[in-house]
Amino acid sequence: MSSLEPLATDSRRRQREDDGDDTSSPPARRQRLEDDTLVQDDTGAVVRDPVFYKDDGDCIIRVEDTLFRIHRHLLDYEDSAFRGLFSLPCGTEGTVEGQADTNPITLSGDTVEEIRAFFHYAYSSPLDLQYDDIPPDNTHRLINAVRFTHKYHLASFEKWAVNAISNICARQKSAILRKWPAEMYVSLLALHLLSPMPTVKTLIRTTWISRLRHKEPSVKLLYALNAVDALQYRELLGEVYYRQLLELTQPAQDVEATQAAPVLAPELTDVQKLRLLMGYRSLSLSWTRITATVPVLGGACSSRTHQLYCVAPWEDEWKRVVGVVVNASGRMDIIQRLHILRSVLAESECRHCPAVVDFIDNDLKVLTKKLLASLADHFLGPEAAPPAAQ
Known part of the structure; x- marks a missing residue:
């Protein structure tokens, strides 16, 4: 008999047909017919696994509709949960659970693929x-x-x-x-x-x-958004929400006065829409905070004419470059804006000043890294501090 076939024999089926008037056995599940044979029950055919039903195995386990006959020492070690399963009381016929096909150790919530993998x-x-x-x-x-x-x-x-x-x-x-x-x-x-x-x-x-x-x-971006939302992987959440924010670049279409123009994609949940709006406002304020004030140059420049030939032109150049960046980048992509800011400043007339070079190579780079690391805070709010130790 093939191990993939239902564990019932044609002869037994014919015997039950001949004894059709006998109602002594329950219809839902027939009792064991032979040591190596099971009948089909209401839940479908029970089959032996083609690989892991070992002739010399000493423990029978059922997962879904499949029986596995394996060696219990593979499971009964350390603090394995199977130690408790192997010591369960005997069945109604006095058969120890896991010793017969009709009385296997049944595992719930597992899949055949998982136990086969093990x-x-x-x-x-x-x-x-x-x-x-x-x-x-x-x-x-x-x-x-x-x-x-x-x-x-x-x-x-x-x-x-x-x-x-x-x-x-x-x-x-x-x-x-x-x-x-x-x-x-x-x-x-x-x-x-x-x-x-x-x-x-x-x-x-x-x-x-x-x-x-x-x-x-x-x-797919939407799949990533929903999946990472479910996993609550905060660092990745910030980056995925940011990618989704950059997709919201289509201008609202003209509509009748009685209708509202959709701002966010309809397939997004209300929570996701709220987070995107929060993130957009927070990142916009961050850009304003970064660019509104001319950065103070550090002490990297020792020139006596630093104030005249470095600081004074720097203030005008900063304002000019910020304007160039705004016109050259997407209104929502603050990361791209910071990269363009560094690139344009690196080619500006102020690059002769060591303090400007230091600002471009260090301060702006650090600022960009910090912003990337804190993206989730803009969409989800600051992470809650861990509770204080008692």
């Missing part, structure tokens, strides 16, 4: 578990393995699988990440919340934002 590696040879030998296309299987091992406290195996994922990402860097769909990013970031993977988290953030910036057709 057993794939649990039954692998040590040579196959070397980090550098695990191909990148195994990442999804590793994700499923981490989910399973985290849930059941298989700590050593979980640590190995997390390290394997981190090794793949670090080894391939953006080359492999750029080939993955955004759904893979979400799976990995969700996994990071269970088992921290800081390297993977950083690589995903930089790669995802880069692909959004280049407007790759396969990477």
Whole structure:
């Protein structure tokens, strides 16, 4: 009998048809017919896994509609949750749970893919578990393995699988990440919340934002916004909201007096619209605060004529350059404005002054980095301070 076939025999089906008047057995679920046979119940056919139903296994587990017969020592170690499952009371027929197909240990909330992923590696040879030998296309299987091992406290195996994922990402860097769909990013970031993977988290953030910036057709901005909102990844939230803000460049269309011109995309939620409006106002005020006052030059210039030939022209040049930047950039893209500001100042007549050069190379660069790092504050408000220690 094939392991993929329902565990019921034609002979037994014929026997039940011949005994059709017998109503002694419950219709919802038939009892065990033979040691290696199950009948189909109301939930559908129960099948044995084609790979992980081992003839010499000593524990039977059911996940969804699939039975796995494996060796319990793979699960019963450290502080594994399976230690409690293996000590559950006997069933109604006196059969210990997990010893027969009709009385397996049933796992709820898991998927066949997750438990198969775990057993794939649990039954692998040590040579196959070397980090550098695990191909990148195994990442999804590793994700499923981490989910399973985290849930059941298989700590050593979980640590190995997390390290394997981190090794793949670090080894391939953006080359492999750029080939993955955004759904893979979400799976990995969700996994990071269970088992921290800081390297993977950083690589995903930089790669995802880069692909959004280049407007790759396969990477949708709205999907990123909704996904990162759900994950509450604050740093990435700020950058994704900023990318969404830059998309709001279409002017309002003329409409009848009784109608309102839509300002924000209708597919955005009310919370997202409010955050975008908040971010736009906050970033606009930041630009005004940066440019309204002429920056004071530091002491990098030791020339005796610094005040006359550096400071005085600098004030006029600053105002001129700010005007050029405003006309040359999008009204919402403050990051682009700061980059253009540095570029134009680097070519200005004031660049002969070491203090101006120092301002361009250091102060403006630091200002841009700080703004990028704090983007989330503009859309979400300042991050709440951690509670004081008691």
